Amino acid sequence: MTLNTSNNVQVPSFMYGTAWKKEATKDLVELAVENGFTAIDTANQLIHYDEARVGEALLALKAKGIKRDSLFLQTKFTNVNGQDHRTPYDAKANLTTQVKQSIDSSLQHLHTDHLDSYVLHGPFYRNGISDKDWEIWSEIEEQYKSGKTKTIGVSNVSASQLNELCTAAKVKPMFVQNRCFAATAWDQAVREICAAEKIIYQGFSLLTANSHVLGAPLVQSLCKKFGATPAQIIFAFSLQIGMLPLTGTSSAQHMKEDLKSNQFHLSAEDLKNIESCAS
Numbered sequence: 535m536t537l538n539t540s541n542n543v544q545v546p547s548f549m550y551g552t553a554w555k556k557e558a559t560k561d562l563v564e565l566a567v568e569n570g571f572t573a574i575d576t577a578n579q580l581i582h583y584d585e586a587r588v589g590e591a592l593l594a595l596k597a598k599g600i601k602r603d604s605l606f607l608q609t610k611f612t613n614v615n616g617q618d619h620r621t622p623y624d625a626k627a628n629l630t631t632q633v634k635q636s637i638d639s640s641l642q643h644l645h646t647d648h649l650d651s652y653v654l655h656g657p658f659y660r661n662g663i664s665d666k667d668w669e670i671w672s673e674i675e676e677q678y679k680s681g682k683t684k685t686i687g688v689s690n691v692s693a694s695q696l697n698e699l700c701t702a703a704k705v706k707p708m709f710v711q712n713r714c715f716a717a718t719a720w721d722q723a724v725r726e727i728c729a730a731e732k733i734i735y736q737g738f739s740l741l742t743a744n745s746h747v748l749g750a751p752l753v754q755s756l757c758k759k760f761g762a763t764p765a766q767i768i769f770a771f772s773l774q775i776g777m778l779p780l781t782g783t784s785s786a787q788h789m790k791e792d793l794k795s796n797q798f799h800l801s802a803e804d805l806k807n808i809e810s811c812a813s
């Protein structure tokens with residue numbers, strides 16, 4: 535199953551995330567692709583990700599006959615607030631230069647001449663899109679225009695920040711990647727803007743931020759009805775409301791189960807009940 539971005543790029547409907555994998559990153563990316571994932575999310579941010587090891591997995595997969603073009607590669611620009619001393623750019627350089635250096639380093643790590651998606655990891659501040667964010671976004675737009683990335687996106691944004699970005703950007707984001715809490719009706723305010731702007735919403739922490747929902751009677755009864763796990767019910771829900779879920783599971787069994795979440799159909803009433811279950 536694939537989704538289509540506003541600029542007509544096909545995206546696999548489920549993404550494998552590589553955060554917190556450390557030295558296991560290479561093996562887990564290979565395992566994920568061998569189990570059927572074709573979209574990989576990473577970031578040029580050594581605190582949480584090891585992008586170079588994602589690249590090592592891509593080389594190993596290439597040697598096994600899995601070509602770069604059969605995979606959707608997404609990585610991120612992380613500003614200095616989200617980095618430690620190991621920045622993939624000269625932290626004293628201006629922000630435009632930092633984006634240029636970071637994306638070039640990502641391309642090197644991933645052994646490719648283009649990305650499928652390049653995401654701003656987050657604005658500098660909780661509120662508003664600051665001048666610093668605009669300088670970064672302008673350079674991300676330039677990288678998109680140059681063809682170094684097929685799509686661009688933004689992560690960790692509020693509804694008002696996304697509105698601000700969409701109103702004034704020369705190139706609007708094609709993706710939003712946010713932590714998705716059931717308590718906010720699964721980030722409904724942001725998802726509504728995404729629907730209006732034809733932005734694909736990528737949801738992370740769907741399981742870890744919502745463990746109370748996985749154990750709720752509603753989800754448990756759907757598990758019985760479909761012979762599914764609670765994780766599969768949450769992923770099926772996310773897929774059927776048009777979200778692109780991320781999973782960073784380290785288990786081959788969970789990888790297989792997660793990808794099978796599109797094999798049963800929740801009714802419109804089930805979807806409505808899950809959407810409102812914790813709000």
Ligand SMILES: NC(=O)c1ccc[n+]([C@@H]2O[C@H](COP(=O)([O-])OP(=O)(O)OC[C@H]3O[C@@H](n4cnc5c(N)ncnc54)[C@H](OP(=O)(O)O)[C@@H]3O)[C@@H](O)[C@H]2O)c1
Pocket residue numbers: 550551552553554575576655689690711738739740741742763765766780781782783784785788789791792
């Ligand atoms: N943009 C951002 O700021 C940001 C922040 C956080 C994450 N992300 C992205 O999102 C990805 C996913 O992160 P996440 O926060 O959603 O958490 P996650 O890394 O996917 O963690 C999921 C947890 O749930 C467990 N689990 C149990 N059953 C599962 C099942 N059937 N399928 C999957 N997991 C199952 C996993 O354990 P097992 O390993 O045993 O399955 C794991 O402990 C990250 O790798 C990263 O790429 C982005």
